Amino acid sequence: MSNPLVSIIIRTKNEERWITSCLKSIFNQTFQDFEIIIVDNESSDKTIEKLKEFKIKEVLKIKDYLPGKALNIGIKKSSGKYIVCLSAHCIPVNNKWLSTLIKSIEEDNNYAGVYGRQEPMTFSTLYDKRDMMLIFGLDRKIQIKDSFFHNANSIIKKSLWTEVPFDENLTNIEDRIWAKMMLKKGYKLLYEPDARVYHYHGIHQNNNDERLKNVVDIIETHHPENISGKINAENLNIIAILPIKGLAKMINGEPLLKYTIENAKNSKFIDKVIVSTDNEDTAKIAQQFGAHCPFLRPKSLSEPFVSLEIVQKYSLERIEENNFIPDLIVHLEETFPFRPKNLLDNMITKLLIEGYDSIVAAKRESGWLWQNDKEGNFRRLDSGDVPREFKENSLIGLHGLGCVTHPECIRSGQILGSKIGLYRVEDPMVDFEVRSDESIKIASKFLKNEI
Structure with missing residues (x-):
């Protein structure tokens, strides 16, 4: 049997509420040449049991969690040409999510990675709604200097990861550090807004609630495309x-x-x-x-x-x-x-x-x-x-x-x-x-x- 084109790495920690919706959306994709590898950080709920309902290649365990370390563990077991990093509490919006990521990264040999749009849930906090609406916009963007990259919803080339794995000592932003190194090597990054996922939390900022509400209300009123995600x-x-x-x-x-x-x-x-x-x-x-x-x-x-x-x-x-x-x-x-x-x-x-x-x-x-x-x-x-x-x-x-x-x-x-x-x-x-x-x-x- 030939290797799949794509390996999807999902990191989990007590994701029982989300994992069904996440995986069902993945298996509903029009593109089906993929494998799924789970890296679980000692879930104490029924996450592992729920995984048995789906065709998962391998469930790996990590005790001392660090984001880059967890991704590296999963990628080492992967066999795909491309690596998709997806948070377990991210839900692909439609059945073209995966094919959009693949098409985007194959457009230019100089693309090291592509990250997609994140949209809030109906019950996301005002902070997260505002931040996701502002950060993950509707315009496609090629980045040659800006190292912003987000592994909650992304695809990278495994060949480049082999050269530069994720930093295993960082407590966060392992994605941006990796992206910065790719830019230094002369590669480019792509933001693809059509590769959409629902994500209930984003980048938190502790500002005045009333001001946040006003910002979110304005964005939602004037940009109806920012429809908050719902679990089906x-x-x-x-x-x-x-x-x-x-x-x-x-x-x-x-x-x-x-x-x-x-x-x-x-x-x-x-x-x-x-x-x-x-x-x-x-x-x-x-x-x-x-x-x-x-x-x-x-x-x-x-x-x-x-x-x-x-x-x-x-x-x-x-x-x-x-x-x-x-x-x-x-x-x-x-x-x-x-x-x-x-x-x-x-x-x-x-x-x-x-x-x-x-x-x-x-x-x-x-x-x-x-x-x-x-x-x-x-x-x-x-x-x-x-x-x-x-x-x-x-x-x-x-x-x-x-x-x-x-x-x-x-x-x-x-x-x-x-x-x-x-x-x-x-x-x-x-x-x-x-x-x-x-x-x-x-x-x-x-x-x-x-x-």
Whole structure:
């Protein structure tokens, strides 16, 4: 078998959130004569497991990370004529990214390397949005003096790397130091704006937030081509996990869980609905409606003192035992049968656009709110006796109605991460919870259109 034309070197360190989108975009390229080599810096999440879903030539390990050293390790194992350096959290924008890099570097024998355009994500910081918009412009540029070069998205000739490897002692800018040496040798660099990737972070500057916002607003208004990148939910492995204790509740002669399973299965983005239960009959019922029940959880996890976090952590561990590593998890509970059709897809989309760790369905509470402290005293939480339209928003989370979260949150023993979004629901029936006998009677009438 002949050697591939291109070797793609990707450095990783806990890139579980990004690696699926990155690799799927690579394998979707029109140019396919490449190999992929991963250099991993002791990832402690599921990055390595997710790599097993893709055709990777080799996964190399590095303990004491330095950027130039990591690249050199990968390139030494490569067999391509050209070396593409790509950050694991960079996502090629379209299927012409790789062919554009190759075409560009082959235009002139004097090109030592080509680097492409980086575009921010919707949730990139204002600093990064501004910097990427200003630094990575729309005009093609040949550099004979300027040594700016960026290995988050670049291609170089392996023959030149053999002469001048990357400096292994630098903590950063190994790319620019290498580029400077190429210029000294008489070679040129090319900036190719058509080789585009989405990159959530760039060059940070600690300036005034308001001034930064003004700059970003102006750039986005006057340059609509600077469209921020979004992660495509359809490229992710998304599962819903529905924990049920004991025998499934019945309503109007049908299991209550039917409504939640059917709602989740109607999602455009949820690939699989898993019911985590301790009851064989409940598992059989769930399977009748298209859910998966790959395990029965221990009865001990149904004790009143066992938290939801523990149950979901156990469920995820069992799921991942079978080498299925989800990108997102949707937590649902059977007690909410009145979910709107697009609620879950809208929540998933909002989480990806805003870059949240987790997002929870929530309803506004404009009434009077108190909290009981340890001494038995009540402390008022709302903003007082003011007209409703002037009150501060108080939101009540409805995690059973819908909660979308990243799996690393659940693995750490939590449902929610630190950056939390709330998705407001307005319909008063949406948050109606069916638990008590009385609530079952009311819900039954609604489902039969008797109310």
